[in-house]
Amino acid sequence: MCKIIAIANQKGGVGKTTTTGNLGIGLASAGKKVLLIDADAQGSLTASLGYEEPDAMEYTLATILGKIINEEEFDIQEGILHHEEGVDLMPSNIELSGLEVSLVNVMSREMVLKEYLEQIKDQYDYCLIDCMPSLGMVTVNAFAAADSVLIPVQAAYLPAKGLEQLIKTIRKVKRQINPHLEIEGILMTMVDERTNYAREIMRLLTEGYGGQIHFFKNNIPLSVRAAETSAMGISIYEHDPKGKVADAYRELTEEILSDMKGGVAV
Ligand code: ATP
Ligand code: MG
Numbered sequence: 128m129c130k131i132i133a134i135a136n137q138k139g140g141v142g143k144t145t146t147t148g149n150l151g152i153g154l155a156s157a158g159k160k161v162l163l164i165d166a167d168a169q170g171s172l173t174a175s176l177g178y179e180e181p182d183a184m185e186y187t188l189a190t191i192l193g194k195i196i197n198e199e200e201f202d203i204q205e206g207i208l209h210h211e212e213g214v215d216l217m218p219s220n221i222e223l224s225g226l227e228v229s230l231v232n233v234m235s236r237e238m239v240l241k242e243y244l245e246q247i248k249d250q251y252d253y254c255l256i257d258c259m260p261s262l263g264m265v266t267v268n269a270f271a272a273a274d275s276v277l278i279p280v281q282a283a284y285l286p287a288k289g290l291e292q293l294i295k296t297i298r299k300v301k302r303q304i305n306p307h308l309e310i311e312g313i314l315m316t317m318v319d320e321r322t323n324y325a326r327e328i329m330r331l332l333t334e335g336y337g338g339q340i341h342f343f344k345n346n347i348p349l350s351v352r353a354a355e356t357s358a359m360g361i362s363i364y365e366h367d368p369k370g371k372v373a374d375a376y377r378e379l380t381e382e383i384l385s386d387m388k389g390g391v392a393v
Contacts, residue, residue: 129251130252131272131275132256132274132276132311132383133255133269133273133277134146134257134279135278135293136289137289137293138281142279143257143258145316145353145356145357146279147255147257148175149372151214153380154252154383155213156364156380157380160251161215162247163176163254164188164216164240164255164269165181165219166258166268168220168222168227170221172219173187173216173220175356175358176208176214176360177359178216178218181218181221182221184220189225189226190206191243195242195243196229196239203247212361223259227263236268237267237304238268238272238304240256241268241271256272262293270304270305270308274309275310275311276309276310276311277314278310279315280316280328280332281316282325282329283324312340314347315328315343315346317347318348319349325346347375347376350367350370350371352367363376
C-alpha cells in the first residue's frame, strides 16, 4: 500500500520543497521505497536534488501528463531519476506551466496526475508531491491523487487568511473529487528559537483549528545549514547530519512512519 502525501501551501517560500526532499530521503533511509514528484514548474525540488538544469530535461512530469492527456502510450519508468540518497524523482521544469494552461480544456482535468500515480504507486511505499505555491490546476490534481496533505507553515507571520483558503480548497476537493483526502498535519518551519513567533502563531492556529487539524509535534528550526542544501544537491542528513534541522526532519520522518494521528477528519 502506497501512501501519497501532497506537500502544499499556496504561500511561497515556506519550506515545501525542503520538506519534500528531506522527508522523502528520511523515509528512504528507513528502508521505504519513495517516489518524489516535483509538481512545480520552477523545478526547485529537481534542482535541489542536484539536477542542475531542469529546463534542459527532455522527460519531465509535463511530458508524462501530456501523454496521458493525449492518450499516448508510454513506459511507466520513463523519466524517473534515481537519486544517490535512495529516492526516485519525477522531475519538473518550465513546461509544466504550459501544461497547466492546457489542462483547462481537458476532460477529467483534475484526474490526470492520479491516472499516472495509479499506474506507478504499487512500486512505492510513499509518494510525496511537492506542490507549487498556487492552488491552480496542477495543485488540485495533487489533492485529487493524494491520501493526505502536509501543510508547512512558516513561523514568521500570521498565516491565518491563506490557511483558511487552503483548507477550503482541500475540503472542496474532498467533497467533490477525492473523498479519502485528509490533512496529514501542519508543520511549523523555519522556527527561530530566539523569538516567540512560533509559539504565538501555533497558539493562534490551535485556537482556530485545534481538534480539527493535527499539528506535528516537532518544528523545523531556522538554520542557514538548511538554506545551504538547496544549492548542493544533497539532503540535510548529508550536509549537516548532527545539526538541529537534520534532527527535526528525522523526527518528522518518525512521526509520519508511526502515523500517530490515526486520521483526523478534514
Ligand atoms: P516555493 O513556494 O517557492 O516553492 P517552498 O515553500 O518550496 O518555496 P523552500 O524552497 O523549501 O520553500 O524554502 C524556501 C527557502 O528557504 C529556500 O531558500 C530554502 O533553502 C530555505 N529554507 C528552507 N528551510 C529552511 C530552514 N529550516 N532554515 C532556513 N532556511 C530554510
Ligand atoms: Mg518549492
